[in-house]
Amino acid sequence: MAAEDDDAIEELCVIADTDPGRLTPHLGSLLDLDVLWPAKLYRAADAGVVRRVIERIDGGRTPDRLNHLLLVLAHSANPLAESAMRRWSTQPPAGADKLHISVLSYAREGDWTVGLDGSRRDLCGSTAYRWVMRETPRRADGPTCPWCASPLWTAADLDTTEPAVGAAMSHTGWSGRLVIETCHFCACYTTLYSQVTPAGATTWWTGNTGPSYLPDTAEPEDPPALTPVLGPARPSPYQASAWNRGGSTLGGRPDWIQDAEHADCPGCGQPMDYVGLIGGADLDDYGEGAYYLHLHQPCGFAAVNYQQS
Template structure:
């Protein structure tokens, strides 16, 4: 089956690419024996097909970049390495961040920044740090209780939306947030409207306290907006998923706690306003699970050490 799909992909069959992508999300290792064939056929996109690339495939990609033979494909090759997360890929991305390869002058960020596409980064101590966890749970939408405190967005006056109310006393939550180091209750509130235009930060504590960060800066293009009610739903953890890659920003039932994000655009891990480091990913809430329009997705982030949570949004 996989061999047939690869043959179809090599002649531009988009449906075959979609089917391979489904396999990459559910069981990336299933594609490992065939990734060399994808390289032979110059199939470099989407990069997530290479999540379980072995040392031989990663080495071939690194050699291709070092050889400078296809500088016009550098962006796709770097994304492949980022998704693989292989030690050889990590080493190469570090090297290219100070010794840029051919074609790097056409990129918008340096080579090491591509690591975020794969859900990891390199910290100030020089060590790899995973921004995402491996435990993943479906998020089920529950009716949100009416707010009694009257808190509203300082910019548009819409009532704030509780995008998450979690407690690590629940084993499911504890597993999903293990990579963040968080312990206790986590409440993430945001403005569902203004978060569509800029990353919104809040300050959070393990006691469940949450407060709009006064450093949030209203973008000039936001203009005036009338208050509108937030989604009448809030997520609650459901069943475990077999793979951390099974979030969907498009499909109903695709909202997930933990695991890896399904970015609609480029990876956009929020940076902590306290220290500047990338924040840990918490979960995705897809528009298809919130309303009939099904457009876009909210992405939730956390930085335990500085006590900041963040919400940003992407749409097609």
């Protein structure tokens, strides 16, 4: 991998997604070789490796590599990494002035955050299930998008009384039915929010604001005639795929195509909990990209955003 062999990179990434602990004994060697990308290889980094990364940042020897080193720490989600990142948020290390985001904001790349009360909050759960697409007839009298007039798409219809669903969503604190409706077209251009209740009600949020680059559509577009239903459990929470057919997943961790984009709750501004991913390859033979679903139980908001290569 140090020689940038694509096959080696792919093989180690597969291991990081299926059983990251297998890489733990070898992460010191990767660090010696300055292999810092992709940072997800360090998900199961032990305290020794984390300390070495922290010491490298504190030593200021490679400020040009600070971005990669912080990503490594964020993905490790180790308490030592968290403590160091908190310290650097008020005492920035060498190279921090060249970063595009604050040091502590890197936590989101590892799917965690620090809340207003100062405590750590994981944005994802550790249980995941494959989402299988089921054909769903569209209601003729169903709601439509206020922007493009396309029929809204039911991206998820979940009930936590089903044990598997409850396990996958336990980190959200949600109890009851959750229906997430969105515009499959406009969600490709901006994060779309809806207000939801445990009774299964879902309403387009009137505060949604369309970006200036949202294209005008001559005709409304029909949404996918598919809704995800629960499939088998994933052996690892990291096995969602935004690229491959069969990669749609409830729970677990997102497979971001670009940088992590955990939606912020429009009610309180805090990062929302991640619910699941629906891959374009599961919606259409030529589909690409992925829809990411989020929820903030205290404020009753759901969100859908989209990424593509």
